[in-house]
Amino acid sequence: MQLRVVMSSxxxxxxxxxxxxxxxxxxxxxxxxxxxxxxLSKDLDVALTSAAAMLRSSEVVTVLTxxxxxxxxxxxxxxxxxxxxxxxxxxxxxATPEAFASDPARVWSWYALRRAAVRHAQPNPAHEALVWLAxxxxxxxxxxxxxxxxxEAAGHEDVVSLHGSLxxxxxxxxxxxxxxxxxxxxxxxxxxxxxxxxxxxACGAPLRPDVVWFGEPLPSExxxxxxxxxxxxxxxxSVGTSNMVEPAASxxxxxxxxxxxxxxxxxxxxxxxxxxxxxxxTGSATxxxxxxxxxxxxxxx
Numbered sequence: 556m557q558l559r560v561v562m563s564s565x566x567x568x569x570x571x572x573x574x575x576x577x578x579x580x581x582x583x584x585x586x587x588x589x590x591x592x593x594x595l596s597k598d599l600d601v602a603l604t605s606a607a608a609m610l611r612s613s614e615v616v617t618v619l620t621x622x623x624x625x626x627x628x629x630x631x632x633x634x635x636x637x638x639x640x641x642x643x644x645x646x647x648x649x650a651t652p653e654a655f656a657s658d659p660a661r662v663w664s665w666y667a668l669r670r671a672a673v674r675h676a677q678p679n680p681a682h683e684a685l686v687w688l689a690x691x692x693x694x695x696x697x698x699x700x701x702x703x704x705x706x707e708a709a710g711h712e713d714v715v716s717l718h719g720s721l722x723x724x725x726x727x728x729x730x731x732x733x734x735x736x737x738x739x740x741x742x743x744x745x746x747x748x749x750x751x752x753x754x755x756x757a758c759g760a761p762l763r764p765d766v767v768w769f770g771e772p773l774p775s776e777x778x779x780x781x782x783x784x785x786x787x788x789x790x791x792x793s794v795g796t797s798n799m800v801e802p803a804a805s806x807x808x809x810x811x812x813x814x815x816x817x818x819x820x821x822x823x824x825x826x827x828x829x830x831x832x833x834x835x836x837t838g839s840a841t842x843x844x845x846x847x848x849x850x851x852x853x854x855x856x
């Protein structure tokens with residue numbers, strides 16, 4: 556399956572609520588609660604408590620993360636990074652095989668600039684909360700669209716990276732395996748003199764970022780693991796993603812159609828689907844994920 560962006564002025568049609576059996580986790584109706592926690596509306600506070608109870612009772616959890624999880628580590632989202640002289644380009648003009656073939660220096664410099672920004676970033680409380688969730692859940696699979704490596708830096712031992720890694724480079728002719736880019740490759744040059752990609756030591760072809768560009772297929776093993784985890788879970792947690800880049804965008808709704816409850820944590824619900832098995836939790840990942848996990852497992856230390 557190839558990477559593509561789905562843009563629509565109208566939200567997708569509501570997901571049909573699939574029938575759930577007794578073995579599936581469900582949103583728990585909680586008794587009357589006291590006043591909302593500071594910083595939360597009463598409705599969000601109630602929804603967060605209900606979602607936490609459902610998360611704690613689940614047996615199989617699948618998590619999908621997007622750029623919103625890393626934003627508060629100082630890493631701009633894909634489109635927010637288009638500043639300065641990069642502002643005249645659309646992201647798709649810098650992240651396709653055709654763009655690289657047409658102007659490899661421009662594309663390489665764009666990714667070198669992004670890699671330099673990511674290199675010294677640190678995980679934030681949202682990354683740490685997901686590590687705790689993985690340790691407490693009987694079975695948890697973390698899928699990410701992010702290419703920054705912050706989940707691994709936070710201590711996550713098994714991350715399914717759907718879109719590759721910004722911190723690795725590989726031969727554009729696919730003659731050799733990918734490897735971690737040294738800091739010396741982070742030089743991005745200038746508008747007048749962008750930095751050309753170094754040659755592959757084995758064949759001389761230009762190196763390229765080890766990421767999935769628009770129009771390229773996702774790694775087959777990662778995609779298969781993602782689909783298996785989506786169909787197996789009773790709770791699907793979508794965090795910090797607009798769910799617009801396919802094929803990852805369809806995963807939460809596939810989980811819902813197979814009887815899972817989908818928790819959507821994002822600052823905006825624009826474009827997200829709605830339905831009886833979809834629970835919106837409106838807010839940033841760093842504000843809500845630590846609270847969600849702490850309420851699911853109150854004995855957290």
